[in-house]
Amino acid sequence: MDTSAGRRRPSIRRSLLAAAQGLALALLSIGVSLALFILSVVSIALIVTGVGVFTTPVVLSWVRMHANQRRLLASQWSGVAIPPPYRPLPRDMRPGVTGVVERLIFLLKDPATWRDILWLLVDAVAGFVTALFPPAMIAYGVEGLLMMLGLWRVMGDGYWYGFIRVEGFVSGVQCALLGAALLATAMWVNPYLVKAHFLIARSLIAPTRGAQLARRVERLYETRHDAVDSSAAELRRIERDLHDGAQARLVAMGMSLGTIEALIEKDPAKAKELLAQARSSSAEALTELRDLVRGIHPPVLAERGLGDAAKALALRMQIPVEVDVELPGRFEEPVESAAYFAISEVLTNAAKHSGASMVWLDIHHSRSAGDMLRIAVTDNGRGGASLDKGTGMRGIERRLGSLDGVLAVSSPPDGPTMVTMEIPCEIVVAGPTGS
Structure with a gap:
């Protein structure tokens, strides 16, 4: 409605x-x-x-x-x-x-x-x-x-x-x-x-057009190398999760099936027991693969777009999040994915570290100064957030930098904290999404 x-x-x-x-x-x-x-x-x-x-x-x-x-x-x-x-x-x-x-x-x-x-x-x-x-x-x-x-x-x-x-x-x-x-x-x-x-x-x-361009160029220069490293680290993480999780279960299931093949005539009861274990291992492997895929690209993001995916994120937060979304359509998949995971990281940081009682999430697309996706996350917490504290903000910066996006953090002592993100992008599918 x-x-x-x-x-x-x-x-x-x-x-x-x-x-x-x-x-x-x-x-x-x-x-x-x-x-x-x-x-x-x-x-x-x-x-x-x-x-x-x-x-x-x-x-x-x-x-x-x-x-x-x-x-x-x-x-x-x-x-x-x-x-x-x-x-x-x-x-x-x-x-x-x-x-x-x-x-x-x-x-x-x-x-x-x-x-x-x-x-x-x-x-x-x-x-x-x-x-x-x-x-x-x-x-x-x-x-x-x-x-x-x-x-x-x-x-x-x-x-x-x-x-x-x-x-x-x-x-x-x-x-x-x-x-x-x-x-x-x-x-x-x-x-x-x-x-x-x-x-x-x-x-x-607010930042002037010239200041925005200058900051974007500077940030792009700084984050290009980091973006490559981040992509390589993400691939290593996926490889490790597959090796330690689903791959190990599939190997064990294959060995169980080999044993079942040998026992199916000699000891049908034992073969039946091993078959039940193999079925359980296959279900666990499928669950781990689904979780891994969800971490790479959430289904709600693929099906409903950034607006609804952000609202779903907000509903899962431990503190109230007021969401205001005005998007005239959908964007390319890398843009939506980067924005989604950036919002997820910022909201998680606010819930864990800010001590805030309320968070405001604003997402809109502007064409007044070029096609730009603008995201602002504001909380009324204790402040003191910084790009130099922890790796979460730096990870967001690298993720946005690969798309020529920028991240800015304003968080004086005693708050408030405002995290703003901008990603240059164009609408690829017209029509309101998540508004």
Whole structure:
């Protein structure tokens, strides 16, 4: 059943929720964003005095935490995915003052830093106004209704409600009609105004087209060799599983059949017993072969496509996973397979290590800047995830790298964690899948 139409219907609950979200965003915009913008400008200006050398990396880390928080809210509240554009910090930074200076230089050379600072200013102005509209429309509409109920007596002559001069009961009724119209409008537009706020943010703090291409080229260069090694390791794993599992059982079954052939006339009872064992071994070998094939290419992925396969994965997770899939069709088999196993690894990591209570999985295909499959996995856990910790993320990176795909991880301490994946690909079978 397609519930997207139901989600688009106006409702008082959605309008009030959007108003509450808008009020929270407005406070963040005029309070936190404006304060961080002033701190950033002052701290950068103080670099020439030496004080800014030590304060600027700290302030910029706060800016990135604030931007990452807005990315999480965008994903949770409006389904707007905003991938982090930050370059990973070098691993060989030296300790002490030298390391602080190196970190400062690296941050100032990252174009994403300056886009974040510009976003702080825009967010404090345009973002604030856009976010304030939903609660303002609700409040102003309620005021109009109260005019008819007697508020016009308190306001007195000379008060204007919109374009209506409040002078008595008749004008109070006119105010109520205008207020009702505003509330009806708010039921429709409030969620879209909140989404517009996040779209403004995405236009500034998402990776630019040039940054995406540069990162993709760099990542492709790094992962081509790893992809070959990964394929070889996967073949060795399959060979080992076959040798230790199904092949061993088939060999044992063949030996049992040879013994049965020799005993079938001399000792039929013993031959019958060995035949039952051979049948059991064949069933176990078939089960192991099915498990092996399922690990190579799950049946639900082959039959239903990436969207339904991802939803099936989400249902098997130990923590709740909210899935949002918008795919206009199916992709080539290597693309779907790589995306499926990448999603599986990220969801498993979130369930095991993040301590999160909720995970959001967003999968969609975009043609605005070339055909691109975009996947975002966000959790509200403790954060601290990194490509350098463990082999799981590196394995995903290698798998995507073989398809010219990229992986980005944003996971500050205390969270949230956002893992974004992009794979350039085209639709090969039209029609919605898993949406």
